[in-house]
Amino acid sequence: MEKTWNNKAWFMVLPVLVLVAFSAVIPLMTVVNYSVQDTFGNNEFFWAGTDWFLDVLESDRFWDALTRNLIFSAIILSIEIPLGIIIALNMPKKGIGVPICLVLMALPLLIPWNVVGTIWQVFGRVDIGLLGRTLASLGINYNYVQNPFDAWVTLIVMDVWHWTSLVVLLCYAGLVSIPDAYYQAAKIDGASRWSVFRYIQLPKMKRVLLIAFLLRFMDSFMIYTEPFVVTGGGPGNSTTFLSIDLVKTAIGQFDLGPAAALSIIYFLIILLLSWIFYTVMTTSDAQG
Amino acid sequence: MMTNKQPLSQRLSWLVPTLYIVFLLLPIYWLVNMSFKETSEILSTFSLWPQNPTLRNYTVIFTDPSWYNGYINSITYVVLNTIISVTVALPAAYAFSRYRFLGDKHLFFWLLTNRMAPPAVFALPFFQLYSAFGLIDTHIAVAIAHCLFNVPLAVWILEGFMSGVPKEIDETAYIDGYSFPRFFVKIFVPLIASGIGVAAFFCFMFSWVELLIARTLTTTDAKPIAATMTRTVSASGLDWGVLAAAGVLTIIPGALVIYFVRNYIAKGFALGRV
Numbered sequence: 167m168e169k170t171w172n173n174k175a176w177f178m179v180l181p182v183l184v185l186v187a188f189s190a191v192i193p194l195m196t197v198v199n200y201s202v203q204d205t206f207g208n209n210e211f212f213w214a215g216t217d218w219f220l221d222v223l224e225s226d227r228f229w230d231a232l233t234r235n236l237i238f239s240a241i242i243l244s245i246e247i248p249l250g251i252i253i254a255l256n257m258p259k260k261g262i263g264v265p266i267c268l269v270l271m272a273l274p275l276l277i278p279w280n281v282v283g284t285i286w287q288v289f290g291r292v293d294i295g296l297l298g299r300t301l302a303s304l305g306i307n308y309n310y311v312q313n314p315f316d317a318w319v320t321l322i323v324m325d326v327w328h329w330t331s332l333v334v335l336l337c338y339a340g341l342v343s344i345p346d347a348y349y350q351a352a353k354i355d356g357a358s359r360w361s362v363f364r365y366i367q368l369p370k371m372k373r374v375l376l377i378a379f380l381l382r383f384m385d386s387f388m389i390y391t392e393p394f395v396v397t398g399g400g401p402g403n404s405t406t407f408l409s410i411d412l413v414k415t416a417i418g419q420f421d422l423g424p425a426a427a428l429s430i431i432y433f434l435i436i437l438l439l440s441w442i443f444y445t446v447m448t449t450s451d452a453q454g
Numbered sequence: 455m456m457t458n459k460q461p462l463s464q465r466l467s468w469l470v471p472t473l474y475i476v477f478l479l480l481p482i483y484w485l486v487n488m489s490f491k492e493t494s495e496i497l498s499t500f501s502l503w504p505q506n507p508t509l510r511n512y513t514v515i516f517t518d519p520s521w522y523n524g525y526i527n528s529i530t531y532v533v534l535n536t537i538i539s540v541t542v543a544l545p546a547a548y549a550f551s552r553y554r555f556l557g558d559k560h561l562f563f564w565l566l567t568n569r570m571a572p573p574a575v576f577a578l579p580f581f582q583l584y585s586a587f588g589l590i591d592t593h594i595a596v597a598i599a600h601c602l603f604n605v606p607l608a609v610w611i612l613e614g615f616m617s618g619v620p621k622e623i624d625e626t627a628y629i630d631g632y633s634f635p636r637f638f639v640k641i642f643v644p645l646i647a648s649g650i651g652v653a654a655f656f657c658f659m660f661s662w663v664e665l666l667i668a669r670t671l672t673t674t675d676a677k678p679i680a681a682t683m684t685r686t687v688s689a690s691g692l693d694w695g696v697l698a699a700a701g702v703l704t705i706i707p708g709a710l711v712i713y714f715v716r717n718y719i720a721k722g723f724a725l726g727r728v
Binding site for chain 1: 467468470471477478480481482484496497500502538542543545546549550552553554555558561563565566567569571574576577578579580582583598599601602605606609662663664665679694697701704705707708709711713717
């Protein structure tokens with residue numbers, strides 16, 4: 167759509183600007199402030215320059231948490247995206263099944279995140295949980311509290327349970343927008359199921375898949391509540407992701423300097439990714 | 455060959471979503487099952503359904519003010535946040551969808567980065583900021599703090615829906631002598647009503663499920679239900695039955711909201727850009 171040049175539009179954006187500036191810029195400046203200063207209490211602050219940043223970047227703790235977080239994001243993306251596509255492709259297109267599927271599938275998305283954690287914490291417990299109990303009776307030694315591998319499996323299954331529906335609903339939205347004529351044409355040409363997917367459905371889902379991919383990446387990259395409730399970052403540090411590490415430093419140990427420096431590095435990583443996201447999305451918007 | 459193969463794969467295709475839904479519902483079923491059991495039964499016997507169904511856990515929640523106030527608090531700030539977010543996002547989304555102005559693209563990008571900001575980064579500075587304004591432990595503090603990620607999202611969704619409305623409609627209305635506010639309220643808003651519904655749904659959803667910031671900003675008077683749940687540890691150990699019942703009750707508002715917007719969910723997830 168052709169847009170007219172009008173600088174008065176700023177007045178319409180102003181309320182958003184004020185509100186978001188209040189809740190984003192001021193807190194962010196506080197963080198910047200802490201990241202370059204040191205304190206010995208009594209509200210006396212000393213200039214510390216880039217010391218905290220160097221501390222964070224040189225600490226194994228940061229790199230370990232970052233690596234864990236990247237591995238976690240990679241695993242859940244490689245499960246949730248294909249699984250979401252398969253489920254969306256097999257969903258009913260019309261009839262009573264559609265609202266039933268949509269409502270039931272959207273259910274996990276609207277459960278408060280710590281309740282999601284609680285549900286899985288209970289579900290996986292060997293003494294009272296259905297999953298833990300069933301696995302134990304099958305002779306599988308499963309204990310997410312003590313075994314790092316089990317903790318990871320639990321968190322991944324929980325995330326798949328929690329968020330695959332987002333991918334499903336996005337892909338479904340893309341699929342229902344394909345006109346019937348496309349399928350009829352494919353049928354006349356005798357196209358196989360695979361070519362229908364590859365040349366009709368996949369291109370139509372490209373844009374929503376991009377949104378799904380990036381939303382899932384961002385949200386898994388800043389995951390906090392669910393693993394915090396289920397494993398508390400343990401056993402040991404095996405499930406301490408970046409956000410958990412940050413909250414431990416900032417609120418647990420009250421190390422404001424390192425926490426602030428970590429926050430800024432963390433935020434810059436997200437900012438870089440958002441920029442890539444935005445650029446890729448606007449170019450694909452322009453193309454199609 | 456094709457005609458033989460397709461009906462079979464179509465006949466079996468219902469299996470995939472069905473199995474997926476069973477997988478989704480199992481943990482929820484287990485929580486509901488637990489919520490109707492006495493804690494002693496949960497700990498002593500393992501059964502797929504309650505042997506002695508009891509409403510005791512729910513009675514505890516509905517008679518103890520510290521429990522049911524949690525629900526009232528959560529719903530209060532979530533509704534406040536939804537109203538604020540959608541109200542400020544409407545004119546902004548209109549500006550982004552209709553006009554080009556100095557710095558518009560940068561502004562839009564900057565808004566989006568806030569959606570991507572990890573709440574953990576903001577937890578501590580938020581506490582200090584709202585303390586300075588004396589807003590700690592009020593509903594409005596949480597409602598405004600959640601605007602951080604909900605306003606950008608609402609602007610983004612609404613902009614998608616508004617761009618789908620042809621510009622000729624605006625121009626015709628102006629020629630007919632409508633002033634901007636009158637046109638916006640009488641003609642434009644009804645046209646994008648489903649978009650507003652979807653935006654409100656998403657604001658509700660993300661404010662309802664968020665806990666880290668809500669918990670940081672509240673102590674007692676505005677404490678959300680999800681935070682109340684974390685203190686079910688009593689002298690006799692964890693009260694699993696009450697915990698499960700509270701969990702079940704947090705699922706209900708979400709389920710109700712989904713039911714009302716079920717026809718728009720899919721489109722809203724694609725942020726109006728399908």
